[in-house]
Amino acid sequence: MDELECVLSVLLAIIIAHLVGAKNISWAAFSGYMVMRGHVADSLLRGVLRVLGTALGAGLALLVVPVVQDAWPLSSLAAAVFGGVTLYGALTGRRAYAWLFIGLTFEMILLDKLEHPSHATTAFVTTRLMEIASGTAACIIVSTLSAVTARRRWPGIRAPSSQRIGWHPHALRHAAQAAVALAFLPLLGALFGIRELAQGAVSIMAVMLVPVSSMGASGLVAVSRKVMQRVAGCLAGAALAAMVLLVAHGNPGVLIPATAIGVLVGRHIENGGHSFVYVGTQFTLAILVTLVPDSYAEAAILPALDRLYGILVGMALIEPVLVAWHVIGPPPPR
Numbered sequence: 001m002d003e004l005e006c007v008l009s010v011l012l013a014i015i016i017a018h019l020v021g022a023k024n025i026s027w028a029a030f031s032g033y034m035v036m037r038g039h040v041a042d043s044l045l046r047g048v049l050r051v052l053g054t055a056l057g058a059g060l061a062l063l064v065v066p067v068v069q070d071a072w073p074l075s076s077l078a079a080a081v082f083g084g085v086t087l088y089g090a091l092t093g094r095r096a097y098a099w100l101f102i103g104l105t106f107e108m109i110l111l112d113k114l115e116h117p118s119h120a121t122t123a124f125v126t127t128r129l130m131e132i133a134s135g136t137a138a139c140i141i142v143s144t145l146s147a148v149t150a151r152r153r154w155p156g157i158r159a160p161s162s163q164r165i166g167w168h169p170h171a172l173r174h175a176a177q178a179a180v181a182l183a184f185l186p187l188l189g190a191l192f193g194i195r196e197l198a199q200g201a202v203s204i205m206a207v208m209l210v211p212v213s214s215m216g217a218s219g220l221v222a223v224s225r226k227v228m229q230r231v232a233g234c235l236a237g238a239a240l241a242a243m244v245l246l247v248a249h250g251n252p253g254v255l256i257p258a259t260a261i262g263v264l265v266g267r268h269i270e271n272g273g274h275s276f277v278y279v280g281t282q283f284t285l286a287i288l289v290t291l292v293p294d295s296y297a298e299a300a301i302l303p304a305l306d307r308l309y310g311i312l313v314g315m316a317l318i319e320p321v322l323v324a325w326h327v328i329g330p331p332p333p334r
Contacts (some may be wrong), residue, residue, distance in 0.1 A: 031135020
């Protein structure tokens, strides 16, 4: 039931995103996937936190990005500060999902603006809000309909309530490591013109979001495991999606069913109860980034490759930072 709900949520998110004029349709589709949970109450809470975090992050971006956009040192400082603070909140706060999306949204708008300086910041903010709202609305609609129909026979299980951790020195060190990696992204964009670095920021914050209990004296092992799973899932999903693109030649009649099958497979991997469930999430991400174009009339592989490249750049950047901090950084606080 969970896997079918995810497929329907993703397909409905694509439709809604096109209807409201969102730009990055794959991000709306991924929102429809990530918000979905087995119980409608959990989906609703997750959706509210995602929308609230996005709105707060967008508001901060409107205030800060115009001030820092013309100088990459200021942009790097802003990326580090806002990314580090919000990641710490996500690691230790009760509403971790909202904290995460405050940071993700700010980073995405900042890096998109640096890549497209002639575009208005308000346009980025508007489309980000439309993408998140489209995916979240689709998920809530599907989850609610399922709750009053199929889930009455096969009810979902409520997720345990999250607890606030509060002050934690290991979490602070962990957030500082992410801040260092995020600070390099504006510099890479300025020096090498790498596109879609916003996806790199998303990757850094996503892989650094690990349970505080698994960090120990160093988060290197826990994050490295997550990085490997993210790389494996992305490459597997991208390879399959690339073959579909070659066969489809932009035909929605092929791309849409292949998207549904990819989502089904990715969620099935997530639900496997093994140690590499994160591979399923990243498999689905690669499928959606590649097979859900911003316009089916102009479906092309190049934008998908740029987004996947940005994801891989973020993962390639965080690992050296972790290793260097582990080897030469300050000793972990006791």
